[in-house]
Amino acid sequence: MLELKNITKSFDGKTILDNLSLEVKDNSILSIVGPSGAGKTTLLRCIAGLETVDSGSFILNDKPFDPSDETSKERVVGVVFQDFNLFPHLSVIENITLAPMMVLKQDKNTAKQKAEVILKQLELDDLANQYPFELSGGQKQRVAIARALAMQPKILCYDEPTSALDPSLRDAVAEVILNLKKTGITQIVITHDPEFAKKIADQLLEVKPITNK
Template sequence: MLKLKNVTKRFGKRTILDKLNLTVEKGEILCIVGESGGGKTTLLRCISGLERIDAGEIYIDDEVFDPSIQTNDSVIGVVFQDYNLFPHLSVTENITLAPMMVLKKGANEAKQLAQELLIKLSLSDKGDLYPYQLSGGQKQRVAIARALAMQPKILCYDEPTSALDPNLSKTVKEIILSLKEAGMTQIIVTHDWKFADEIADHVLKVEPLKD
């Protein structure tokens, strides 16, 4: 379970999040929607520990989550909007790097997990390719595989369908729902209300705070 209690985030004198309270149960999908500048991505970055909150607390399984002292990627994984794949590494190397460096997995174990994830995401023949050789949809799935390789409790996505055509958006939807069936808690920032309605257990609308 993820719980936010009175979470506040400011940039300078501007308050983005003001005493936000939120609970997401294990295995649920929360979609965060709203207009640009409303704080969707900031909220996601605060949940994942990429931004420090100014006040309040974040709990995971009833324990305070402090990314400054915890191995962040092994608790909360993030699939970024621009994928953030390393261009000089193959698909398999992109997936195995963090498990080997952070989780101290052996090379064989990390490669076996990567292959299992690639099979699951219909990328079994892409392991030796480099990001520039992949389509946008394939890059998206590699980014999901890389996040899953850290075996996180919660998986976050920033606009996972923004650059994809309808067919590829459907594929991402199917992946997200299959992960839900496996018990993965997921938090998704999206501008696509229809996509949110189709996959979410709960939808949170955020709006810019008035000064």
């Protein structure tokens, strides 16, 4: 279980997160929903270690946890970014295997075999040799998820996973997230879409902008 205790974060004197505490149970889906400016993405970036908090603590399975500790051999948190961040000059399989080879030090064959399993799981195995410009938005989204999964995270975070997609693809993304839950991975989803949030969530956190005096 991941616990956040009294997390506070400010930018330029403006408080974005104020003494926030929450628990995310293992193998569950937490949806964090709220309007722009409510601190959803900041919260996700703090959980992923992309931002450091001003105060507060993280507890993972009853032990103190520093998301920003890059020396950890385990990849605890993975992130699927809003704009996918795929490398345009690399094929799908190359996008997925790059980080495991460079960071986890997997050899090329091992990384490729693991990537192929993930691609099949996400119904992308026929697109392994395609390039990002050849993919639809929904396909890019699934490749971004596959790339994050290849790092074997315990927790997978999504930043607005439906915002760059046609509304008709919302249910498809929900299905992917719900299917991943069956594999035992914990997921945290940032969204401005309350209907989508409720569709996938075991736990729902509504955040609102903080009025700074």
